Ligand SMILES: Nc1nc2c(ncn2[C@@H]2O[C@H](COP(=O)(O)OP(=O)(O)O)[C@@H](O)[C@H]2O)c(=O)[nH]1
């Protein structure tokens with residue numbers, strides 16, 4: 001089973017010191033051990049607005065992230081606390097608390113934007129926390145959101161006619177939650193009761209007009225509306241009116257808190273527990289604790305090197321690392337299963353090849369489960385190569401055990417015969433007949449021995465060959481036979497030997513044929529599973545593109561309804577681009593898969609040295625993908 005967290009207290013994950021961001025290795029080691037999927041909740045906002053306290057409540061603890069009055073000496077940056085998910089078994093809830101944002105005394109303003117961007121990149125639910133009301137000041141403090149286009153890239157390279165990078169943000173950005181603390185207003189709009197969410201949406205309404213003041217007003221609002229399709233708001237009363245209690249909120253009991261506040265935090269927690277999603281990257285890649293660790297390192301390293309963190313690059317890094325582990329895992333599965341299921345020697349080659357096919361099929365499935373974005377199928381080809389090598393080893397082992405066993409059995413069964421030959425028992429008149437009888441006896445007994453394996457015939461053939469001279473001399477010395485009879489007997493012996501030789505070559509040929517067929521089967525299995533995977537990946541891509549389109553359409557509709565005709569029309573270009581992209585994805589389906597499969601097939605052909613059957617396999621490929 002996937003392993004969960006074992007953390008009694010939070011730990012710093014990303015340190016923000018001396019204008020430098022650094023990943024804390026100790027925190028990384030904790031993440032590495034978590035193989036469960038993670039739900040990552042990050043909180044960001046001005047210092048001393050009760051962020052850490054709220055996160056502690058999510059962890060179900062009073063103490064945890066250090067609170068305001070005690071943080072003077074604490075490291076700034078991003079703090080992490082991994083706890084078992086309170087309602088989803090086998091999931092880990094990762095709480096990320098940011099420290100020092102906007103705090104001139106402790107903060108490193110230069111890195112504040114990076115901390116903000118990292119919180120966006122790492123979380124699946126992003127909580128923005130502020131005090132009082134959602135007013136201009138609160139939105140001004142959220143200026144980081146307007147910088148995101150410069151701080152995060154979706155793709156590693158942008159081609160001229162591609163959609164704008166930030167249009168892609170929605171496909172991997174977290175859900176957005178605004179928490180308003182010490183909220184003092186009534187939830188009313190034009191005298192009507194409104195929900196918290198409506199309150200947020202009202203606050204995000206744009207104003208009309210030109211000029212820099214209007215632009216400044218609209219900019220953060222537009223960014224939130226554009227980048228975060230799913231938005232939610234929670235307002236909280238002051239936890240208590242007792243100043244003394246408030247200053248030591250971590251040590252007061254639950255019933256000393258304002259009942260309204262208790263209710264509000266409970267409803268917030270319950271929302272997070274039931275609605276916050278597993279962190280996924282694009283292409284439906286589920287993030288585990290371990291993967292989260294890789295992401296943190298990749299992003300922080302990128303920032304440290306002076307570049308902009310990029311989702312696509314991070315996924316590539318992750319894929320490289322995990323695909324080679326997937327190859328290892330699949331190869332081990334193959335070896336283990338072969339060793340477990342095969343009893344050496346097998347009766348026939350076919351028997352071994354069938355077990356091989358079953359184990360290989362499973363191994364490929366293991367690989368497919370653990371790999372993603374295997375560009376040019378490099379890792380799959382590597383696995384095919386390893387399995388081919390391992391198979392050859394098992395074939396050899398099968399031959400060796402068979403050979404050894406057959407030889408030992410034959411030695412045992414022919415012992416008396418050999419002794420009789422040495423003792424001259426057959427050097428009497430009628431000796432040849434006796435000898436032949438004794439030899440046939442050995443053969444009969446040898447035939448009775450079960451599970452001799454693939455070398456049974458060859459070993460006996462060698463024995464017969466070694467007997468040719470002996471038989472001849474016994475025959476010549478036999479005084480009971482006429483010359484003519486001897487000649488006939490000799491002729492018959494030769495004929496029989498030739499027949500046996502032929503029979504052996506037939507077996508060899510058949511085995512070669514079986515081996516070829518096994519390689520073709522293996523090739524087809526690889527292609528079949530790859531095709532399935534490619535189609536799944538294609539579906540995910542399409543889903544992604546549809547998410548982007550739907551969101552653009554929603555933003556456009558909202559703008560139109562709010563009376564921003566020009567702004568909404570300006571979106572048409574992007575929307576059309578997205579529509580084209582989706583059409584392309586759909587239309588290019590068959591040729592695209594075929595192209596990949598063909599190049600993959602050529603790679604495997606080379607590997608299996610199926611040179612002569614390339615044409616045949618090419619045709620097989622066609623029929624394979626036409627079937628569906
Ligand atoms: N007024 C008020 N104070 C709070 C609230 N939650 C926590 N505090 C107090 O505010 C101080 C700072 O809280 P903390 O959670 O450390 O804030 P952070 O800096 O945003 O993480 C602490 O002394 C808390 O006792 C709240 O909702 N309202």
Ligand SMILES: [Mg+2]
Nearest residue numbers: 051052066099
């Ligand atoms: Mg704090």
